[in-house]
Amino acid sequence: MGELRRTEKKKKSVDLSIKATWLAISKMYNLLGADYEISHSIGFVLLNIDPVEGTPATKIAPLMGMEARSLTRMLKNFEEKGLIERVADKTDKRKVIIRLTDYGQMKREMSKQTVKVFQRRVEEKITPEELSTFFNVMDSINEVIKDPKGQMFDEIRDQLKSFGITEENVNKK
Numbered sequence: 001m002g003e004l005r006r007t008e009k010k011k012k013s014v015d016l017s018i019k020a021t022w023l024a025i026s027k028m029y030n031l032l033g034a035d036y037e038i039s040h041s042i043g044f045v046l047l048n049i050d051p052v053e054g055t056p057a058t059k060i061a062p063l064m065g066m067e068a069r070s071l072t073r074m075l076k077n078f079e080e081k082g083l084i085e086r087v088a089d090k091t092d093k094r095k096v097i098i099r100l101t102d103y104g105q106m107k108r109e110m111s112k113q114t115v116k117v118f119q120r121r122v123e124e125k126i127t128p129e130e131l132s133t134f135f136n137v138m139d140s141i142n143e144v145i146k147d148p149k150g151q152m153f154d155e156i157r158d159q160l161k162s163f164g165i166t167e168e169n170v171n172k173k
Contacts, residue, residue: 014141025118032114036107041158043125045074046083051108054087054099083107 018156048063049055055063061071075098078084083104089095100108123131144152160166 010099018141026116029114033110038110042075042078042083042107042164043114045071046104046108046113047111049084049098049100049108050103051100051105054097056089057086057096057098060098077106110148 013105026040031113033039033043044064047062048060058070059066060066060075061068064071075084075086079086081103082101084098085101087097087099089097101107115151147153
């Protein structure tokens with residue numbers, strides 16, 4: 001394996017660039033929100049709750065690409081902080097609607113304004129054409145990730161096999 005590392009050319013990878021940028025954005029939002037006791041995660045959730053009607057609890061996790069159980073813990077924490085309230089749906093009592101409290105509305109507005117300023121600052125540095133290209137590239141990357149036929153996984157398994165790595169010999173202890 002050490003030999004492989006020495007012979008590989010160093011070049012930028014898509015996943016590393018995306019992850020590094022996302023971490024920098026998250027850190028920026030956390031630094032900006034620290035004085036207002038709001039984190040990037042809190043702001044992201046609040047922005048995904050309809051400010052007028054509220055949002056069914058079951059709809060929030062998919063909107064954010066989260067697992068339902070992770071969101072359950074987060075919502076409990078939000079409720080304890082006074083950001084949200086749970087309300088039974090008027091037509092279907094089994095449904096729970098997550099509504100923002102006045103405090104939650106204020107924190108949501110703070111998040112919204114922060115995102116707007118960041119977006120404006122990015123648009124000042126990047127031309128509309130570059131931004132359009134960026135979104136097209138991100139859409140294409142998401143298509144690669146979805147890989148409905150699992151072709152990428154098959155290709156990765158084949159590549160690993162060429163190095164003698166299989167599920168069988170990796171999972172042996």
